[in-house]
Amino acid sequence: MIPDLEYIRAIDLNDTLKILDVKNGKVKVLAGGTDIITGLQQGFSRFAKIYKLLDIAQLNELKSISINEDSFEIGAGLTFSEIIANNNIATAYPLLVKAASTIGSVQIRNRATIGGNIINNAPCADSLSPLLVYDASVRIQSNKGAKEVLLKDFLSEAYRTNLEQNEIVTHIILPKILKTYIGDFYKLGRRRGVAISRLSLTVLIKCEKQIIEDLRIAGGAVTPVAMRFTNIEEMGIGKKVSNKLLISLSQEIGRKVLKVTGLRWSSAYKLPVVQQSLYQLLVNVCKKLNGTNVA
Amino acid sequence: MSHKIEFILNGKSVCINTNANRRLLDILREEFQLTGTKEGCSIGECGACTVLMNNKAVNSCLVLAGQVNGSEILTIEGVAKNGLHKLQENFLMAGAIQCGFCTPGVIMSSYALLLENSNPTEEEIKEAIAGNLCRCTGYKQIIKAIKDTIS
Numbered sequence: 017m018i019p020d021l022e023y024i025r026a027i028d029l030n031d032t033l034k035i036l037d038v039k040n041g042k043v044k045v046l047a048g049g050t051d052i053i054t055g056l057q058q059g060f061s062r063f064a065k066i067y068k069l070l071d072i073a074q075l076n077e078l079k080s081i082s083i084n085e086d087s088f089e090i091g092a093g094l095t096f097s098e099i100i101a102n103n104n105i106a107t108a109y110p111l112l113v114k115a116a117s118t119i120g121s122v123q124i125r126n127r128a129t130i131g132g133n134i135i136n137n138a139p140c141a142d143s144l145s146p147l148l149v150y151d152a153s154v155r156i157q158s159n160k161g162a163k164e165v166l167l168k169d170f171l172s173e174a175y176r177t178n179l180e181q182n183e184i185v186t187h188i189i190l191p192k193i194l195k196t197y198i199g200d201f202y203k204l205g206r207r208r209g210v211a212i213s214r215l216s217l218t219v220l221i222k223c224e225k226q227i228i229e230d231l232r233i234a235g236g237a238v239t240p241v242a243m244r245f246t247n248i249e250e251m252g253i254g255k256k257v258s259n260k261l262l263i264s265l266s267q268e269i270g271r272k273v274l275k276v277t278g279l280r281w282s283s284a285y286k287l288p289v290v291q292q293s294l295y296q297l298l299v300n301v302c303k304k305l306n307g308t309n310v311a
Numbered sequence: 312m313s314h315k316i317e318f319i320l321n322g323k324s325v326c327i328n329t330n331a332n333r334r335l336l337d338i339l340r341e342e343f344q345l346t347g348t349k350e351g352c353s354i355g356e357c358g359a360c361t362v363l364m365n366n367k368a369v370n371s372c373l374v375l376a377g378q379v380n381g382s383e384i385l386t387i388e389g390v391a392k393n394g395l396h397k398l399q400e401n402f403l404m405a406g407a408i409q410c411g412f413c414t415p416g417v418i419m420s421s422y423a424l425l426l427e428n429s430n431p432t433e434e435e436i437k438e439a440i441a442g443n444l445c446r447c448t449g450y451k452q453i454i455k456a457i458k459d460t461i462s
């Protein structure tokens with residue numbers, strides 16, 4: 017059962033910031049509620065000290081999408097259904113939309129917001145690896161003003177971010193991506209539909225005459241916090257695409273995951289799966305690259 | 312803490328006072344005796360509590376009382392207002408009901424799908440009801456019933 021609590025509905029963004037300032041630390045911001053309400057219902061300890069909820073789900077200011085010359089700004093209050101339905105986002109950031117459409121069920125996607133997915137920062141949050149690959153930033157606002165922080169620096173540890181109590185994330189900023197980038201998203205769950213990720217990987221490649229000019233790889237659920245595998249990216253950049261190269265990159269991801277997580281009971285199962293998944297993903301993406309053949 | 316909430320329920324304006332920790336599911340079943348909406352898992356996994364909120368399928372176990380304020384809610388009772396809906400008739404015809412516990416939720420998900428898309432493909436039907444678990448009938452009959460409603 018959900019404990020007794022106070023519910024406040026914010027009127028607008030200004031009102032939200034004022035309330036967060038006054039009630040410093042004592043109020044939890046609520047959007048779609050798919051993490052908070054299930055957490056309260058199950059008595060999860062990380063939701064144990066919540067007595068006040070500040071509902072921001074209905075704020076139009078958090079639902080805007082603007083397309084600038086060099087970036088997209090996506091409102092943090094957009095639900096995953098709203099993101100999937102937006103053609104501009106689908107064209108510019110197809111991997112984000114592919115990941116979004118694997119999240120939960122229609123019922124969940126109709127409520128869950130992208131901002132909520134970031135703030136909750138679950139290891140298995142499916143939107144994070146595509147956002148990281150797209151070099152996303154978050155716009156953070158408080159009564160003192162606004163700032164932008166790279167998503168990779170914002171996610172601190174599992175279920176935690178660097179958001180202060182008086183701040184909220186208003187937008188996600190995605191730099192424009194050249195059309196020459198090709199990528200894919202892969203998710204492994206315990207079943208095909210409505211599954212929580214055991215592993216998710218996003219890859220984005222830019223190739224010119226078989227030479228990898230840029231390579232971006234991010235993973236979710238394999239490490240405590242979704243992350244970019246920069247050392248593997250560096251291993252690939254500047255090299256000619258070959259089967260041998262893809263194999264060595266995939267082997268390296270196993271080593272890296274082991275380093276981050278330490279040896280666990282699941283390692284013997286998970287590591288080969290991570291390696292094989294990255295390999296398959298790289299092969300598939302390379303096939304899509306014009307004139308690039310992985311022998 | 313008690314709250315006044317006003318919303319439209321199955322086409323009628325309603326207003327109640329309720330505690331903030333109650334869910335839309337509790338309000339429907341306990342305040343309005345609309346027991347067609349079922350409680351299964353209580354954590355957004357089974358879909359038995361599915362209703363339409365502003366024409367979108369949602370799990371009513373994941374919506375807090377205050378969030379309902381100003382919205383439009385449709386439950387299975389609203390769908391069957393003037394006798395059985397075509398979807399319900401086809402569920403009966405196709406043998407898509409056994410214990411019936413999942414049925415109101417599945418019907419609400421299918422109803423929401425047909426509102427958005429009058430001619431869905433089989434894949435689209437499967438996606439729309441992926442958040443509704445049925446532990447007896449099997450999904451074949453359910454999908455057939457939905458398909459029969461389209462044609």
Ligand code: FES
Binds near residue numbers: 351353354370371
């Ligand atoms: S009771 Fe709401 S989804 Fe199961």
Ligand code: FES
Binds near residue numbers: 407413444
């Ligand atoms: S008919 Fe029994 S759960 Fe679906």
